[in-house]
Amino acid sequence: MSACPSFDYLMVLPHLRVQNANAVSSPLTHGFPSMTAFLGLMWALERRCRAAGLDLTFRAVGVVCHDHQEQVSDDWFVKSFRLTRNPIDKHGKTAAIVEEGRIHLELSLVFAVESERWLRDPDARQADTGTVAELVSQMRVAGGTIMPPENPTWHRYQPYSEPMHGEKRWESFRKLRMRWLPGFTLVSRDELIDTRLAELHEDDAEATRLDAWLSLCRINWRYETPEKDTAQARRDAWKHDRDGLGWIVPIPVGYGALGDVYPAGAVANARDASTPFRFVESLYSVGQWISPHRLHDPQQMLWYADSQPDNGLYRCRNDFLPTPEFDLFEASFD
Template sequence: MSACPAFSHVLVFPHLRVQNANAISSPLTHGFPSMTAFLGLMWALQRKANAAGLDIQFSAVGVVCHQHQEQATEGGFIGSFHLTRNPVGKDGGSAAIVEEGRIHLQLSLLLAADSPRWALEPAARDADLATLAELLAGMRIAGGSVMPPAQPWRRRYQPWALDLTGTGKDRQALFAKARMRLLPGFSLVGRDDLLAQRQQQREASGDANPLDAWLSLARINWRWATDEPDGKGAWSHDRAGNGWIVPIPVGYGALGELHSAGSVANTRDAHTPFRFVESLYSVGQWISPHRLHCVESLLWYAERPTNAGVYRCRNDHATTLDDAELDVTFDLDTSY
């Protein structure tokens, strides 16, 4: 399995208020933006930082969610997103606009960073951090707008950096103190191990379908208490004892060959090779930062693309199983 790239500092942008972020993380999941959106934010911020003259490289990103408010109806069996009323077309019908589910967030963003300049000029770190905060304020996070902090909290919620240039024990000790500054909140970590365990359980019963194993960890089922037709029933799930488990997208799988730049019409970027992909799925867990023992547990990073065309993001929270046992993500191939 890939490991989190080495880094010397973690930059923390605390309690960012994000308005109208995309709540639909994939064709099958919703409720919080995909971690691929935050990886995209990290790369976009690095490009802006390098253009501004900052000698800095980002390698991983982490998110701690403090508050969320999904723009959807509450109560009842079926929920609906609060959508905008767009202008009608020339024929009087609705315009062909793809609506997005929206969510308001308050989150802390963590970026694993490296900068040779900081080792030579320690004072430059604070200046660079202020520049990064200014750049971030003008960007979008998962499609949402970054709002300035409320006036009473502006001084308190200033960005800060964690220097992790010491030994392994020193890094753990520093993180043990710093993680308390991320409370109250929950961080999303990868739990590929739980999906592997559930698939092994289903293999024992003669059903080795990865999609069914994923759904068994994601859905809520109606179960009758007895076999009697008029017996009582209740809604229940199969995640007992595993914590706050959620289905998540973890990247993309190729549907075909890589096309050369400009060869496919109407692409977003005519200077970058293009490929048709579909979502890959796994399971994650929301966990309080004070339960994590190292900063790598809450960081997500991009795995190098494979020859099979897999573009996947990784998290090192679950590292007890080997690569073959853990890598059980899947796409919606018709063989399922």
């Protein structure tokens, strides 16, 4: 498995208001957009920066979510997406409704950046950061539209960048993470699947990793016979398996190949006839939302691409590992 690429700066575009982002993150999950969407944004932004003459290389991306509002009906146990009513087609018939999940977001985008120009000329950093913010404002974020800030002159909406090299790296990151509060950042918890699988094997030797993933995707309740037959004891006898896990969510992390690579133009109706083609399906894992002040290193929040074509894997990774000094497991599900 690869590791997060090295970088010299963190560039932050704070409190972006994104309207109607894609809430259907994969065929099996919905809610916050997939991290693959933000990696795609990063690559598209790098191409635009090069076209604008900026000497910037984007290595990884992190996201801090400050607010969200998924566009679903509030019907208690059964929820459905709020869909648009499409106009009639050219024949005067009702057009088919394609179910689209949408979500409004307030995000801070954190890019890991390398730039030889910034190392030579530190004064160019702020000007280039402003140019990048202008380029992003013209782009889509996970299919959503970036709305203008409430007041462009407010300090909280101003883009900024900080060096992440030298002796003051930790001090710089410590200040940055406090600026992202209140908010939560998504990190990878792949190891929880192995832990849950070991627990399932205690009762079922044929349990698979899919069973472990599904078990982590839900709240599993069990009833333990109380010692005393009282109303309070019977209520306390109901236990769930979320104690100590924190805010765990199922997430898509990329794509796995279903077959060989086809030459460019060999597959009909492909979007790009000049690029080799391969059929893939989504890969799934488990993530955790944590507060940025619990991070002790920028790599813990950054996502980067890990493509292994020979193994048929095209996925994004994050190098987060729980650290006992911050006690990431102290929060329980209420």
